Amino acid sequence: MTTERKCRMQAKQVFGVVAATAALAGFSSVAHTDGDWGKYQVGDLRSGYTYAEPETRAIQDDDFENPAMLTLDYGAELWSAKDGEANKSCADCHGDAAKSMKGVGARYPVYYQPWGKLINVELRINECREKFMKAKPYKYESNEMLGMSAFVKYQSRDMPVNVDIGGPSKDFFLKGKEFYFQRRGQLDMACKHCHEDNAGNMIRANLLSQGHSNGFPTYRLKWQKVGSLHRRIRGCNSQVRATPYDYGSDEYVNLELYLAWRGRGLPVESPSVRN
Amino acid sequence: MTRKISTARVTRRHVLVLTGAAAAVAGTGFLPSIAAADKAALDAAIKKTIGDANVQSGRITLDLPQIAENGNTVPIGVEVDSPMTANDYVKSVHIFAEGNPNPQVASLHFTPASGAAKASTRMRLLKTQNVVAVAEMSDGSVYRETVEVKVTIGGCGG
């Protein structure tokens, strides 16, 4: 048995006691074994990768074994598939994604002049589809959108997250930050209560991570498929018994910018594998 | 998965009791009566697969996490010690999960051309339970190995 395993077992025993008495949102602290996390740790910032069990990390470590790659392959196919009334593909304008999309996953969301607000990768894909391809927008959580957004972000693999929060982005960044610290839902909890104050502690039987966004879209074992950052945030909001905002809503896109800034320097891991 | 259904229906009190039980690493399922039924179903499934063959221990190595982070995707590796020649090879390895609604997981069929009786896949486990591998050799002998896997019931996974 590895030290880490022992540690987790103790954690669960500790948790058992807590659960017996607990409020739904009871936290229990865990002595965590700090490893050498290499690129997955930058200063005090730790990717969600470092909070996953070794078996989950192993699935992400080998691109072949990562089931998210099936979805990404689909996105790669769509990249060069003509669609819409304009009969154009992404590749017709953007050419080789490895060149044209490099860095996009690291710097989005960005301020988008025509809208006068932020735009993330998913919304940018649909903007292209509607405006230039004259094609129907993808549904936010469709395999098409997940495949395409994973494919686009994958082109920035291992680049450090580096978003611009100045200039016209500033107000939206501040709104995102406010969201992060705002209590909500019947449990009256903010993002920060789990992911800042209690990262590394157990919430019931799960280890809380710092809640970084650098691995999205992610193959989540719970979902048994790839899902977007907004799906994950909606899950968090539901769990504190708050009404989630819509996929692609201004609230979540602003929050997305704050989250990216908060995890700046961590490598783009899309598409990652998480519990 | 069924877990999704059951958690959707149970009350908050049940959730606390259930997770408490699992978290205390009780090991053997939630209720003794259900565990017994599981074992009977497992025995029936094994008997259906291999008949009345005499089951020996040894030769099988099961690679499973001690604690599975999520029951939806539990990696399993199996290896059976065998020369894998035309006259002496592993025909099949059957994998069972004692505490699942249906104990059968997979049957892996090898040939001498496999070179090694070694394979891996990913499976679903409803709860903490025993995973059993039964290997049938070309000479008719049968081996069995059992490993317990503890399955985490999620906090944010519910």
Added chain:
Amino acid sequence: MASAKPRIKVPKSAVKGEVVEIKTLISHKMETGLRKDKDGQVIPRQIINKFTCTFNDKVVFSADWHPAISANPYMAFHIRATESGKLEFTWHDDNGETYSKSANLAVS
């Protein structure tokens, strides 16, 4: 995705007699038949129930899968490289469809 998409990982070449690992992955929900939808109706079972690998038309490895195999099934196994030839992989769906993929292995 309209239909299940397979991925395979086979070494391009091998030394005669070498035992090589083959990895496979296919996109599939592996619907257990035990879940219910929002209206309480059972979602019918639909899984891939059989996987086969042949080498030069001879079965070298196969597997029967039950609903306990995870979504997007992963299967890794081995073959002994005896001669150059073609590996063919087939997945059988409950709905009668089959999905296939092939690869060449050069043995020296």
